[in-house]
Amino acid sequence: MTKSTKPVLILGSAPGVLAARDLPKTLFSSIVAINNAWSVRNDWDYHISPEDFPADRAPTDLTPGQTRIGAAEYVPANNTYGGIVYAGATMAFTAGYWVLAALRPSAMIFVGCDMVYPTTGNPHFYGTGSADPLREDITLRNLEAKSARLMLHxxxxxxxxxxxxxxxxxxxxxxxxxKDIGQSAMPKLHANPLAFDRAQGYEDTLGYFVESGRYWDSAPSYSTERLDELDQLWFSAGNSAQASDQPAT
Known part of the structure; x- marks a missing residue:
């Protein structure tokens, strides 16, 4: 697929996602809605959700051009970038890697995907819900590091x-x-190649790739200490990258 010159809008379920409800569709090459975010606006292109997403909360009346994306699509896409153990098994990251592989955009704009859950008030735009990224899981021990990895890939x-x-x-x-989408250039990231290669090389030595995506079937074989070391490498690589205001190419 040829890379699009327009960004992809990725919608999560935090209350702030409502700020993207009325953005013109023409600003984006595609709109990807994660889990319940399909109800934020009706002109989304892709709905992505895990296998355990309740059927009664999923969109049913799809319009022409709308597609649902499940594990059969997103697991191979994540595997292209090393697999879900390294990517982080929560849908903001899963969707990001699927978009990279399938849509090849010039930019991804994440709205409502901050993975911060206040102790008071509604943590989701639709009310209360489970804080999936905060569950105890070997792949989600350092969300900042996982976001750095996605950004660098x-x-x-x-x-x-x-x-x-x-x-x-x-x-x-x-x-x-x-409000600046379509008017200002997207920041272009200049990654530190040595830091990237160091983190990537450590992944390769660990060998925690699980083609099926069902990493939990072999969870006892993973070292949390080594995964924490890997997370620190990605986090450091992300912090060492330099951003500019030049458009991504």
Whole structure:
């Protein structure tokens, strides 16, 4: 697939996602809705959800051009970038790698994907819900590191990662005002190749690739200490990258 010159909008379920409800569709090559976010706006192109997403909360009346994406599509896409153990098994990251593999955009704009859950008020735009990224899981021990990894892999294929501003975020992507989409250049990331290769090389030595994506079937064989070391390498690589205001190519 030829890389699109327009960004892909990725919608999560945090309350801030409502800021993207009325953005013109023409600004984006595609809109990807994660889990319940399909109800934020009706002009999404792809709905992506895990195998255990409740059927009664999924979209049913799809319009022409709308597609549902499940494990049969996103697991192979994540495998292209090393597999879900390294990518992080929560849907914001899973969707990001699927978009990279399938849509090859110039940029990904994450809205409502900050993975921060307040102790008061509604943590989701639709009310209450489970904080999936905060569950105890070997692949989600350092969300900032996982976001750095996604950002660096995206940069390697000329794709910028940005997030909507406002409040705390576990994503280390640079923030971008939604009103500036289509008017300002996306930041271009200059990765540190030595830091990237160091983290990638450590992944290769660990050998924690699981083609099926069902990493939990062999969880006792993983070393949390080594995964923490790997996370630190990716986090450091992300922090050592330099951003500029030049458009991604």
């Amino acid at each position: 995206a940069s390697g294929q000329g794709c910028a990662c940005v997030r909507a501003p406002g409040g705390e975020s576990r994503l280390i992507f640079p923030p971008m005002e939604l």
